[in-house]
Amino acid sequence: MFRRDLIRAAGAVGLLAAPAVHAQGVWPTGKPIRVICPWPPGAANDTLARLLAARLQEKLGATAVAENRTGGAGLVGTNAVLQAPADGYTLLASAFNTAVMPLVLRGANFDPQIDLEVMARTARAPLVMVVSGTRPEKTLAEVIASVKARPREWNIAISSLGSAGHLATIEFNRRTGLDLNMVNYRGTQPALTDLMSGNTQLLIDPSFNLLPAAGDGKIRALGIAAAERSNLAPDVPTMGEAGLPGYEFQSWYGVWAPKGTPAEICNRVNTLMQETMREPAMVQRLTTQVLEPVTESIDETKRFISSEITRARELLRSVNYQPE
Numbered sequence: 001m002f003r004r005d006l007i008r009a010a011g012a013v014g015l016l017a018a019p020a021v022h023a024q025g026v027w028p029t030g031k032p033i034r035v036i037c038p039w040p041p042g043a044a045n046d047t048l049a050r051l052l053a054a055r056l057q058e059k060l061g062a063t064a065v066a067e068n069r070t071g072g073a074g075l076v077g078t079n080a081v082l083q084a085p086a087d088g089y090t091l092l093a094s095a096f097n098t099a100v101m102p103l104v105l106r107g108a109n110f111d112p113q114i115d116l117e118v119m120a121r122t123a124r125a126p127l128v129m130v131v132s133g134t135r136p137e138k139t140l141a142e143v144i145a146s147v148k149a150r151p152r153e154w155n156i157a158i159s160s161l162g163s164a165g166h167l168a169t170i171e172f173n174r175r176t177g178l179d180l181n182m183v184n185y186r187g188t189q190p191a192l193t194d195l196m197s198g199n200t201q202l203l204i205d206p207s208f209n210l211l212p213a214a215g216d217g218k219i220r221a222l223g224i225a226a227a228e229r230s231n232l233a234p235d236v237p238t239m240g241e242a243g244l245p246g247y248e249f250q251s252w253y254g255v256w257a258p259k260g261t262p263a264e265i266c267n268r269v270n271t272l273m274q275e276t277m278r279e280p281a282m283v284q285r286l287t288t289q290v291l292e293p294v295t296e297s298i299d300e301t302k303r304f305i306s307s308e309i310t311r312a313r314e315l316l317r318s319v320n321y322q323p324e
Contacts (some may be wrong), residue, residue, distance in 0.1 A: 001084070008279050011114055014202055024156055026054070026128070026217070027087070027088045027154040027262075027264075027265050027268075028060055028061070028062035028088065028089075030063070031063075031089050032052070032062075032063040032064065032065060032066060032089070032166075033062050033063065033064040033065070033088070033089050033090075033091065034054045034064075034067050034089065034090050035049045035050075035052050035056070035064060035065065035066045035067065035089070035091050036049075036066075036067050036068075036069050036077045036080055036081055036090065036091065036092055036093065037040065037049035037066060037067070037068050037077065037093050037094065037096065038068075038069055038070060038074040038075070038076060038078050038080075038092070038094055038098075039068070039070060039074060039094070039095075040068060040070050040222065041068055041146065042123070043250075044095075044206075044253060044291065045093060045094060045095050045124070045253060046066070046068065048093055048123060048253050049066040049093030050066040051122075051276070052064075052091070052093055052122075052255060052269075052273065053065055054067070054277050055268070055272055055273070056269075056272070057271055058223025060268075060272070061228065066093070072105070073097070073101075073104075073105055073129050073160065073162075074094065074097050074098070074101060074105055075101065075105055075108055076145050077092070077094070078092060078094065078098060078101065078108075078110075080256070081256065081258055082110055082115055082116070082258060082259075083115070083258075084258050086117075086257065086258040086259060086260035086261040086262075087260065087261070088261055088262065088265040090258060091119065091255055091256070091257050091269070092116070092255065092256040093202070093253070093254075093255055094253070094254065094256065095251060095252060095253045096163075096164050096250075096251055096252050096253075096277045096308065097162065098112055098116075098161050098162065098254070098256065099112050099305050099308050099309050100167075100308070100309065100312045101310070102323075103162065103309075103312055103313055103316055103321075104161055104162030104316075104321075104323055104324070105162070105323055106323040106324055108252070108323075110301075112256075112305070113257070113305065113306065113309070114259070115259050115304075116256040116257065116258070116259060117240040117256060117257040117258065117259060117260070117261045117266050118254070118266070118298050118301050118302050118305065119254070119255040119256060119257055119270055119273075119298065119299065120251060120254060120255045120269060120270045120273040120274070120296075120298070121253070121254040121289050121294045121296060121301045121304065121305075122252065122253050122254055122255065122273050122277060122293070122294055123185070123253045123277070123286060123291045123292060123293055123294055124210050124250045124252040124253070124291070124292050124294055125206040125207050125250060125251045125252070125290060125291050125292065126206075126224050126225050126226035126248070126249070126292075127164060127165060127168050127205060127206055127207065127220050127223070127224070127225040127229070127249040127250060127251065128206070128207045128210045128211060128214075128223070128224050128225065128236070129168075129202065129203070129204045129222045129223050129224075129225070129239065130195070130202070130203050130204075130205075130210050130213075130214060130219040130220060130221050130222060131143055131201060131202055131219065131220050131222055132195050132196065132197075132198050132200065132201050132202070132218075132219060133196075133217050133218045133219050133220060134194065134197075134198035134201075134220065135198075135201055138220065139222065140222045140223050140239070140242035140243055140244070141242070141243055141244065143222060144176055144178065144203070144243075147176075147180065148178065151178075153179075154180055154181070154201045154202065155178040155180065155182075155183050155202070156169055156172075156181070156182055156183070156199045156200065156201065156202040156203065156204070157182075157183050157185055157192075157194060157195055157200040157203040158182050158183065158184045158185065158190035158191070159185055159187055159188040159191045159203070159205050160184070160186065160187065161184055161324065162312075162316075163205075163251075164206070164249055164250065164251045165203070165204045165205045165206075165249075165318070166182075167249065167311070167312055167315050168204045168225060168247075168249040169182060169204055170315045170316070170319055171247065171249070171315060171317065172204065172244075174246075174318065175244055175247065176244075180202065183200055188205050188209045188324070191205070192205075192209070192210070192213060192219070193241045194283070195219055196213070196218040196219055200227055201229075203219075204225070204249070206250075206251040206290075207224060207230065207233075207290040208221050208290040208291055210223065211230070211232065211236075211290055212232050214233075214236075215230065221233065221236045222236075222240055222242060223225070223234050223236065223237050223238060223239040223241070223242040223244070223247075224237070224239065225238075225239050225247055225248050225249040225250070226238055226239075226248055226250070227240070227248060229241075230290060231287070232287070232288070232290055233290075234268075244302050250295060252294070254301065254305075255269060255273065257269075259301070266298060267298065270297065270298050274295040274296075277293035277294060277295050278293070278295055
């Protein structure tokens with residue numbers, strides 16, 4: 001549903017746009033632009049990659065194609081971009097994972113702040129903490145008290161190592177003084193399946209994955225890791241309201257290019273995506289899917305990514321995490 005609605009929205013706003021014309025200068029020419037997504041089809045990364053390709057085609061008159069290059073926990077597709085010519089014809093549409101990949105994967109021999117050019121941050125989703133519907137606890141305070149009283153009854157699922165949810169779980173343990181056992185999964189869906197069946201008891205993951213699932217009672221949302229409540233889940237308190245002030249984590253999505261890609265090209269893509277994320281139809285569709293559009297300059301995105309890497313490094317060091 002998420003992918004279909006967002007692609008439909010991209011098409012709708014495209015119909016309202018001025019006719020596409022070829023940009024002046026050396027980029028883009030008739031050469032196709034590849035937008036590489038290092039994750040499988042169907043997820044938010046994939047949808048935003050296809051949105052970028054569509055807008056490049058609509059607004060710049062370019063031939064642009066989204067391409068899924070999966071494997072290695074995102075490393076295969078990322079390496080394809082790292083090794084591509086810095087000419088603006090190979091772009092990377094990925095997420096938070098790109099920024100922290102070298103901290104998590106042994107084979108990630110690159111520095112995202114040096115070896116890639118930032119083009120834009122496009123969207124974000126606050127994380128949500130949920131508890132299995134098989135548990136009687138209704139609030140975060142009740143969960144913390146129960147874990148302290150009976151710690152062997154509790155495990156917390158991790159959708160993938162190094163994910164935003166993994167880091168948020170480390171911080172949750174640190175802030176509460178708990179030592180929840182982390183069970184690692186290969187993706188959100190298997191983690192959510194085990195949570196709903198009661199094989200694990202807690203999960204922290206992006207809101208667009210969890211809030212829809214909370215509607216059937218198989219899981220319950222305890223708190224959203226954002227400064228404000230979501231309009232789509234107004235009854236779910238922020239984690240600050242639930243007892244952990246300042247506890248804020250998000251999954252986010254962006255666009256990169258190979259090192260050395262001309263600043264003019266990076267700036268054009270940044271401007272294009274800011275314009276896209278301000279369009280009312282796009283804002284509405286993203287909000288419906290519990291995604292928030294992001295509009296910021298390249299320098300703002302660089303500062304944000306630097307702060308994310310610093311926090312991730314500190315949290316992983318605090319638990320002596322070793323890249324795998």
